[in-house]
Amino acid sequence: MHPLARVSTLLFSLTALMALAAVLLAPLPASAKGSAKKASAPVAAEILMDAGSGRVLQARNADTLTYPASLTKMMTLMLTFEALDRGTLRLDQSLVVSQHAASMPPSRLWLAPGSTITVEQAILALVTRSANDVAVVLGEALGGSETAFAAKMTARARAIGMRRTVFRNASGLPDRLQRTTARDMAILSRALIRSHARHYAYFNRRSFDWQGDMVYGHNRLMARYPGMDGIKTGYIAASGFNLAASAVRDGRRLIAVVMGGHSANSRDDRVADLLDAGFKRPTSPAKPAPVQPDLLITKNSASITERNTAVSVGVPAAKSTGGPWAIQVGAFASHAAAQRSAHATAKRLGALAAGASPAVVRSGGLYKARLTGFAAAKADAACTVLKTAGKGCFALQDR
Incomplete structure (x- = not known):
């Protein structure tokens, strides 16, 4: 090729590349920006339920799929409580920490492989610290492997009416296939309160002693909302800030679930608003809200x-x-x-x-x-x- 022709071809190629770069680097139109932001934003959903009757008092996007984050641990704890009731686990039983459990990212207790933790310490670590390593310890003890335990979690979810929930791990750490809804989390909360009243008091704990150090919880709303006694917070980037909460006033218990909060404070404020609105609503004289016995001290009560x-x-x-x-x-x-x-x-x-x-x-x-x-x-x-x-x-x- 003639030298001038070669130069001309090169210049043309450079010009074309610059034009392509200009297109790629150009600012997105406002509509495109909005679509991208909307696609990646956590789902904002909420539900308010009467714990006695199960009646939904208020809901928004309650059946829209989202990520449970650490609300997942409520199901891990449900299966733990059921094992305690069956006698296949004991509160003072020591569980061995596997390499897989010890490798979980924070939040965690920083358990070492081969170390042990009792069942009761594990329960307290989940309700306060929301420790991912401890969740896996319980999952492996109950399911043999975390994968097998997740299958048990999903099966139990279906059995109590959680129709849209799929669990993939014991902790709630990110997994694109682990999904739930605000309604399903309210159903799970209600099942824990009503069917596991003996163990529900654990969710009221804000701290516990771990090897001489005090471990504090994440649920700050309990400290400022009268009558609130549980149950679980959660956060991953894809879900936003989640909270399932329950409170009692004048013998009436309500459950509020908020998913996709922009911050822990805004999430807590929204839960408080939902509960306030629910308690202001009169209870029908024809169908008074049933009293929940919530017996905590029963046979083998020494926790x-x-x-x-x-x-x-x-x-x-x-x-x-x-x-x-x-x-x-x-x-x-x-x-x-x-x-x-x-x-x-x-x-x-x-x-x-x-x-x-x-x-x-x-x-x-x-x-x-x-x-x-x-x-x-x-x-x-x-x-x-x-x-x-x-x-x-x-x-x-x-x-």
């Missing part, structure tokens, strides 16, 4: 959460002067349920309860059923009788 809940004592509704000790036999969501339990226990004990008085103590949004006015030895004897009959009981000094 950290139950003990800690029990000793945060309020002012008793009644107090006998027969002795400085009391026994506690249950914690309930309503005064009436606690009162029934206290009177039934007194009747069961017969002569052992002579001189003791049924009492109800309100503390932390719960009503605690007690018999007061025991001498120390008599309180221990009463608890021994109740425990032998399979009932929960412990003695405490009356204040």
Whole structure:
């Protein structure tokens, strides 16, 4: 080729490349920018549900698919609670940490491969720290592998009516195939509250001691919203800030789920607004909201959460002067349920309860059923009788 022709061809090629670059680097039209932003933005969804009836009081995008993030751990905990109830797990049982579990990214407890953690410590790590490594430890203990456990999670979700949820891991870490809806998360929350009342108190914990260090939780709304007692926060970039929350006022429990919040604060504020709106709505006289018993102290009740809940004592509704000790036999969501339990226990004990008085103590949004006015030895004897009959009981000094 002639040298001039070669130069001409080269110049033409350079000109074409520059033109192409100009097109590629040109600013997107406003409409295109909006479409790109919309496609990548988390789904904003919410639902407000009456926990007693399951009736939906308010909803927006409640059936739109999104990512559960750490709300996934509510199902991990449900399967853990069910294993405890079956006796296939024990609260004091030590679980070994695998290499796979230890490799999970934060949030985590930084567990080392080959180390151990008890089942109860694992539960507390999930409800406070939302520890991904610990979620995998539980998943592997219950399913053999995290993949097999995720299949169990999905099957359980279908069984309780979560029609659009698919779980792919135990923690909620990003997976494009792990999807859910606000409605499904409300259904899961309700199932935990109603079917696992004995264990639900764990969700009220804001901190726990881990090897001498205090681990604090992420659910800050509980500290400022009266009556709120759980349950779980969550965040990944694809989901935004999520929160499933439950609160009780005047014996009525509501569940609010907000997905896709722009920040933790805005998410919390929206949940508070939903709950406020729900509690302002009158309950139909024909269908009063059912009282949830929420029994926390039952057979084999010796967990950290139950003990800690029990000793945060309020002012008793009644107090006998027969002795400085009391026994506690249950914690309930309503005064009436606690009162029934206290009177039934007194009747069961017969002569052992002579001189003791049924009492109800309100503390932390719960009503605690007690018999007061025991001498120390008599309180221990009463608890021994109740425990032998399979009932929960412990003695405490009356204040």
